[in-house]
Amino acid sequence: MDAFITQQIDAYYLRIIIIIGINIILALGLNLTTGVTGQLSMGHAGFMSLGAYTAAILSLHTTLPFVVVLIAGAMAAALFGIIIGIPSLRLEGDYLAIVTIGFAEIVRVFFLNFELGGKAVGLAGIPQQTTFSIVFLIMMVVIFLNITLLNSHTGKALYSIRENEIAAQACGVNTTQLKILCFAMGAFLGGLGGGLYASYMYYISPGEFGFMKSIEILNMVVLGGMGSIPGTILGVIILTIAPEFLRVVADYRLLFYGAMLVILMIFRPNGLMGDIRWYDIKKRLPKKEVKKCQS
Amino acid sequence: MQTKKSAKWAIIMIMVMLVSLVAGCSNKPTSTNTPDVIKLGFLGAKTGSVANYGLPAEKGMKMAIEELNAKGGILGKNLVGIYEDNKGESADIANIATKYITVDKVVAMVGDPCTGLTKVAAEIAQKNQVVIFSGGATGTGVVEIGDYVFRNTLLDSMAVPSVVDWMINTKGWKKIAIITSLNNGYSTALTPVFKDAIQKKGGTIALEDSINDKDTDFTAQVTKLKNAQADVLVFTGYYQEAALIMNEAKKQNLNISMIGGDGLYGQDLAKLGGTAVEEKVIFYCGFSTDKPTPETAKFIDAYKAKFGENPDMFSAQYYDAVMILAKAMTDAKSADPKLFRAELAKLKDYPGVSGSTTFGANREPIKSPVCLLTVKNGAFSLVDKISVK
Incomplete structure (x- = not known):
């Protein structure tokens, strides 16, 4: 299948498509933590680098199959997701954001000093096993599982934590368990995306997984709409393609990129598809009419 | 009602922006895609933390291409340089290298100043059989990537x-x-x-x-x-x-x-x-503006006249890289990377503006002499020139 696709699609566009696929996996992970459950995490690049380095080191030093390597990377990230999930029980909002930023920095500095990870020089020569079909398959599975989760009882409980934690608790939602779960799942997807990224890029260094990377992924989720799967996918596609298309305006491309974000956020503060959700689309309409009567 | 209207406008504005960008993008390659030019891609950062290496490098490359075109180009064809900004990030350089090769159809890429980024681009160049010629990657493990990978810099x-x-x-x-x-x-x-x-x-x-x-x-x-x-x-x-x-x-x-x-x-x-x-x-x-050889003196004067500043090591090495590529293409009588890379590997004692360059058996450059510089009265000045054994 991959041979056929490389013949049909220009390598440059194929590259962008694969990056979009990897970013969708990453952003859907963050969407679970920040978008759905409302736990502001600004350290997604930390989970991504854990997955990337674990996968890279394993595939450089062992002959394990690629799938095992990817899952090992994702599991390593998920483990740290649980560790970070525990303080989230006591913290919320800005305070939690600071903890997650701190975590991502710890991971980055750790890899800066980690002998096996090549220190600041980074790791080169990672076998390139990420192909279009693997990314596409994993992406479809991740999207499918995300939709199933959010439509399930657990998914609604996750949304309820975001809307009002005390009310959710009063309704019998086990918020402790679910918050740790959402961090673990978000980190798992972050690690999975990181593993795919490492194997696709051939070279990784700690500098790539800095604070800006976390913000970039958060941008995708916020732009598309917090908690919305189609929104997140749309946000990823726009923010991955835009910098490439903006190469036309050369020196001003970062300016255009910023302007686009500002315009979008002014007119769509909930993100492109943040307030369009299938499960409450019907309930929204009568609500608005009620408001009009009151005013 | 008000918010609904402005939201609609926002969506329309964004659509127009994106569509115009797509349109602008698809028009561009066809207009420059004429077969009688030879294209070279520039790799380097023009913004970000390593832009101070990329900016002079770009100037050096532009100057070399202009000089070659003024002399009638290579093999009767004009040279065209394409200059994208990779911001010093590996995801960007990978995208740009792929774009150069598949969309712009370059025969060679010149760059990057950083070793790690060069490795990313070299991997892609090797796979697609396009020559990559770095003017700054000093670390180890670069030319080992494959036989399309070259560099012109003083190795640590x-x-x-x-x-x-x-x-x-x-x-x-x-x-x-x-x-x-x-x-x-x-x-x-x-x-x-x-x-x-x-x-x-x-x-x-x-x-x-x-x-x-x-x-x-x-x-x-x-x-x-x-x-x-x-x-x-x-x-x-x-x-x-x-x-x-x-x-x-x-x-x-x-x-x-x-x-x-x-x-x-x-x-x-x-x-x-x-x-x-x-x-x-x-x-x-590998480069100093003090006590220059005749070639270097000519280069420094031309560079000063054009950009109003002194060239640095990266501008000199990128300038040389383009000139060496041009020489290899002329010698091979072809702009096909598969053919001229053999000529490139044979390079011996090339008198460049950044010293003489010879490619060893493993395609590693042997450059001499090494310049030792210090700061004197606020400007760089030469302490000693030592030869490499």
Whole structure:
């Protein structure tokens, strides 16, 4: 299948498509933590680098199959997701954001000093096993599982934590368990995306997984709409393609990129598809009419 | 009602923006895609933290292409350079390299100044059988990627033994202290090269210490350095930290010289360091504007006339890289990377503006001489030229 696709699609566009696929996996992970459950995490690049380095080191030093390597990377990230999930029980909002930023920095500095990870020089020569079909398959599975989760009882409980934690608790939602779960799942997807990224890029260094990377992924989720799967996918596609298309305006491309974000956020503060959700689309309409009567 | 209307407008505006960009993008390649030009892709950062290497490099490359075109181009075809900004990020350089190869159909890419980024682009170039010619990647493991990968720069592994030899035998500095910047890839790669050379040439390492890039307070390191009573300090990082370390040493009345690599070659070294770095900081690099050869003098004059500033090592090495590619294509009578790369590998004693270049059996460049520079009256000046053995 991959041979056929490389013949049909220009390598440059194929590259962008694969990056979009990897970013969708990453952003859907963050969407679970920040978008759905409302736990502001600004350290997604930390989970991504854990997955990337674990996968890279394993595939450089062992002959394990690629799938095992990817899952090992994702599991390593998920483990740290649980560790970070525990303080989230006591913290919320800005305070939690600071903890997650701190975590991502710890991971980055750790890899800066980690002998096996090549220190600041980074790791080169990672076998390139990420192909279009693997990314596409994993992406479809991740999207499918995300939709199933959010439509399930657990998914609604996750949304309820975001809307009002005390009310959710009063309704019998086990918020402790679910918050740790959402961090673990978000980190798992972050690690999975990181593993795919490492194997696709051939070279990784700690500098790539800095604070800006976390913000970039958060941008995708916020732009598309917090908690919305189609929104997140749309946000990823726009923010991955835009910098490439903006190469036309050369020196001003970062300016255009910023302007686009500002315009979008002014007119769509909930993100492109943040307030369009299938499960409450019907309930929204009568609500608005009620408001009009009151005013 | 009001919000609904503005939301609609926003969506329309964004749609128009995106559509116009798509339209602009798809029009561009067809207009420049004429078969009678030879295209070269530039790899380097024009924004971001390593832009100070990429910007002069771009100027050097532009100048070389203009000069070649003024002489009638190569094989009767004009050269066209394409200059994208990779921001010093590996995801960007991978996208750009792929775009150069598949959309723009370049025959060769020139760059990148950084070793790690060059490796990313080299992997892609090798797979697609396009020549990549770096004018700045000094670290190890670059040309090993494949036989389409070349570089024209003074290798640390070749320069450092000569420099250490000069330190120990010419200057008599035997007790050596080393400071590494831990979050700097260039520095962590260079330190082992220095340590290895010092041990081989019979020097002793009096102190090993570390800092981080963007640190500003070096009191602790300088105090330790003072107690170690070393003859000389080797610092493998970049110029900002070098200047600050020397400022601190001056404050503590420590009279010591600092030796470093071309990471110290930044115009701001003199500005940040002031009198503390004057004739104290000595670093090696492959290019100097002092005591130039006739070719170099011509290049410096032309560059000054065009851009109003002195060229640096990267502009010279990119300029040479384009010229060497042009020579290889002329010799091979073809602009096909599969054919002219063989000519490229045969290059011997090419008299470039950044010194003479020969490609060894493993395609590694052997460049001579090594220039040792220092700061004198706020400008760089040559201390010594030593030949590489």
